[in-house]
Amino acid sequence: MNLRVKEPNSWTQIREELLRRINERVWQPGETIPGEADLAEEFGCARTTVNRALRDLAETGLVIRKRKAGTRVAVNPPHKATLTIPIIREEVEARGAEHRHVLTLKEIRPLPPHLHAAFPVPPGADALYTETLHYADDRPFLYEERYTNLEAVPEMSVAPMDKISLNEWLVQNAPYTTGDMTFFAISADTALARFFECPVGTALYVVERITWNSDLPITHVRMTYAPGYRMRTRI
Template sequence: MTIADTNSWRGIQAELLRRINEREWLPGSLVPSEADLAIEFGCARATVNRAMREMADAGLLDRKRKAGTRVALHPTSRVVLDIPIIRLEVEQRGAEWRYSLIESSAEPASLALTSRLGLPRDSEMLHVRSLHYADNRPFLHEDRWINLDLLPHVRSVDFSAISANEWLIQNAPYTAGDISFSAMGADAGLADLLDAPEGAALFVIDRITWDKDRPVTAVRLSYAPGYRMNTKI
């Protein structure tokens, strides 16, 4: 984990989860205190607290006041899908990440989208399209809509310098999300962007995140052919 990753509670959470999955921390073992972890990662104690609280809510850690925090002996079977930072996903595959902004503009969203999000018809949203690379090969196309009523300051963000994916994870809290996985054939536009034959099978993730009952963002991630999602249970 790089120094930059510790600026985010999600980066710390990913490292703590790695230690559990790779048996560096065994079931039932006492884990370092929040204060000790904050010193190790060079971050605020509150950042560590958020990461550990989320893991406790997921049943991975057992936290008891005055008794410390232990790795859960019998983790719950609750399924938790976290939103990854695409840059880190690429780097964890041993590849060099690069990012290219295609467009970023405020425009009326389609009726189909506003209906799904429960927004008024023709609501103006920020439409951000970009391409992520792994070792200079197209990795995925990010097609995203951001709710400007909820995040009006996002208009001033320079998405040529930071991806919308990473900026939102760092700056826009969410309480719930809807996610679907599918396969689709690449149309001419996507085939060109992803350097794939037209009609090639693409792995697609559609995701909406919510802050209580208000939509934060809706995104479609279209991965280049050959992508495999790996997870653990």
Template sequence: MALADTNSWTGIREELLRRIHDRIWQPGEQIPHEADLAEEFGCARTTVNRALRDLAESGLVVRKRRAGTRVALNPPQRATLTIPILREEVEALGRTYRHSLLEKDLRPLPPMLHGAFQVTLGADVLFLKTLHFADDRPYAFEERYINLEAAPAARDMTFEDVSANEWLVHNAPYSHGDISFFAVNADKTLSRKLDASTGAALFAMERITWTGPLPITHVRLIFAPGYRMRTEI
């Protein structure tokens, strides 16, 4: 791993994950102490500690006071969600897909996202609003921010022929991500865009993907009434 990649706790976490997944550290094996890892990566011990805490919270390592940190013998099994291409999702339902790009511009990241989507301070991000359709009926409304440091080619894309959703899946490979699901009540704007009654409960999700320590995109998707998500475990 390049030294530049270990300047942040997320970069160190990715390297520790690699060693666990590649069985460089076997299940149940004690891993090096924080001080030794900090010396190896050339960083502060607190940075290593943050990476190890994240792995412990995910259940991949077990930390005990004065006993060190070990690779978990039985890491938690979780359902895996792939990022769907909405065009394929709609076509799999036997419907005709199209999308409409409603807005596209460069702008500073909103302050409310700074904690979760950490782009370079002062850098503009690409903002898009897109409405996805199934058989000319609204399917999903999308608001998306793209970090141009992670996906520089997005700057020159029109996203009119290919949606940002589909383009990013094919052109901006991600190493990990966070996703949350929730319900929102349709306000006047969502009611109009998604052909929903005002106040109707709508299925929504927010997703952030990274490539190593770099965030790629933050997207908020709100689906028309009747949407149902399915996955395999």
């Protein structure tokens, strides 16, 4: 492809051509690509136009720019997945089922020792422990165990938890700035086996999530999904 035409190329056209060379491996991963001046000459445009295109590619992580060493094609470019804290009701409804939740336990509890490091609620602050069962068309869908730092979300004590699940209430009322997610597998104990109507020992998929608003921990939730559940994301 010869980009040297009468009209000077726009920076987006140049970005397209650079992208093509990276994706078709005209330039190999790890390879140093020609300098700005050379590219500007090849494309018959200003150096600033090439610079604009390269900056854009560097922001997405496809190339790595070093002041002295020039620009290299990234070996393992990051791919970004957009992770939104899902509203369980919406996830169930997206599967064409009706969502229902039952709050089975709600009490002020001391934080269990194994959470102290991961979920550092200030000493003396109350944590509200809740257990919520989520159903899809009356089939068990998700078992939710949650500790919430009431100091971070004082309004929660008056949340209408029978009408709206804490998951949905917190998404709408407790903005978070960062979060930490962990994914793993467990074997169903007797309580989980009873809820999911499956044999004890069945492999279950679990997500644990902690969210913060700046330095303030908001909530620690452990979500155990029904047997066979699969979580999907695009990268």
